[in-house]
Amino acid sequence: MSATAIETHGLTKRYGDVLALDRLDLDVPAGSVFGFLGPNGAGKTTAMKILTSLTAATAGTAAVDGVPAGDGEPNRRGLIGYLDQAPQFNGWMRGRELLAYVGRLSGLRGGELDRRIAETLELVDLADAARRRIGGYSGGMRQRLGIAQAVLARPSVLLLDEPVSALDPGGRRDMLATIRGLAAHSTVLLSSHVLSDVERVCDRVAIIDRGRLVTESPVGDLIDRFAQPVYRVEAEPATDMALDGLVAAVTGAAWATGVERDGFVVRVFVTDDPEAGGRLLALVVEHGVRVVSVERLRPSLEDVFLRLTGRRAAESPGIHDA
């Protein structure tokens, strides 16, 4: 395995007049769980399809573990495990059979194949349904089977396109923990609209918008760099006048970039000025606001995403990515 598991240089994909990818440069370090973020239509799925050779790039290069991706060679070498955002299977097949075919195509045989199938079915919690026809599986079961077929042969790179979108909250939590664990033997490139999920499992993230790389960084660095600190002030009821005064004072302050009021709760967005918190507290006291609580909210990846793309990640959730 090379130090860089996935690299793209100037990767461009054009569908007629639509530019789906615009000179995308990406380096995904080996062994990382790498979040691949972007609004709908940003080009995430297109990039994954180029890496899996399901689609050809219009220009630029892509490689997996140093192997050029254009002609399907990474697939043939078994370097890639891929989960489509809407995984499709032959409905007549049974879950275990599907994994057996995938395993045999990947060179697994005999006891090793059986052992790996059993482990994988346990991993995705499908052991009880393994002998049922896939056509009768629920959406969540199909997604878990999709993850199973991707990880069965322990490929060096896993491309997971919205891997937990069809799971319930419990299944989602368990699957994210599983994905985190997969980093022991695979590099994971994970796209998701749910940024709290990405924040929970990913070491690094890349944000793309309109086919272009906006930024790429470790998650913590990104939040530190781009997320705006937010203070939340909750006042006792019947302090309207005091709160009005506070909002008026904060609005226009050099250290404040925005203020939102919802009943007796005020959210103040501040600059990176380390004194901002103190100045806000001084204003709270000055205006006689009877405080229930004041807290500095931890900035999230969602805040970063919003700031960099101007859109929320979960916008138009029913629309599939291009």
Place this chain on the structure above:
Amino acid sequence: MTGFGIFLSKELLEHWRTRRLPVLSIVFVAFGIGSPLLARFMPELISALAANDGIVIDIPPPTAADAVAQFVRNLGQTGILAAVLLAMGSVAAEKERGTAALWLTKPMSRGGFLGAKAAGLAAVLATGIVGAGIGGFAYTGFLFEAPDAAGWAPMCVLLLLQMAAYAAVTFLGSTVTRSPLAAAGIGIGLLTVIAIVGALPVLGGWTPSGLADAALAIGTGEVPEQLWQPVAATTGLIVAALVASSVAFRRQEL
């Protein structure tokens, strides 16, 4: 052709599980058995019906050659239709459903995928023709005299080759389009063109249609007027269709 063998086993299992293989085999065996039956009893049926209306029709007694002719006619029509129906969804349906993408991201080449699809198709048609051939041979022997065994097998091979040509062209349609119906349209379109060209006096022998005449002659122990021409033309058509499928599929976006 990486993954060919494993994917072929998946294809054969799919033909079995989705009932295509058993249904086609039963239909072909029924036609194989039905052909000598039809040849044997149709003249009597026609005479009996005509006699009801006071008409006397003098139909010569049927022979094994009539049974062979009926067999070739039935298999020629039913087999071609079955070939088109089987091949139309072979690749297009996997693309339409999205399952082609599932398999092609595994250690399998596109050539292996396509080759397994084509071989699976050929295996199903071959199973059908073997069933039909055995049924037809046995029933012809039971109702008439035993047909020429040395000619019966080559006759079945020629009929299979004819079916394979229509399957191959429909398979090409299934590869280049995403819709099984569009693929069927391409297969039926070609069927029409071949039927028209096959009716022409000189060119007719150079089409898959010419195989039916050759098969009939061989099945009845005669020497066909044209054999290598339709065999060569049909084999060429099959090879060309498969090569074109491979070229079209190699860089196709899925």
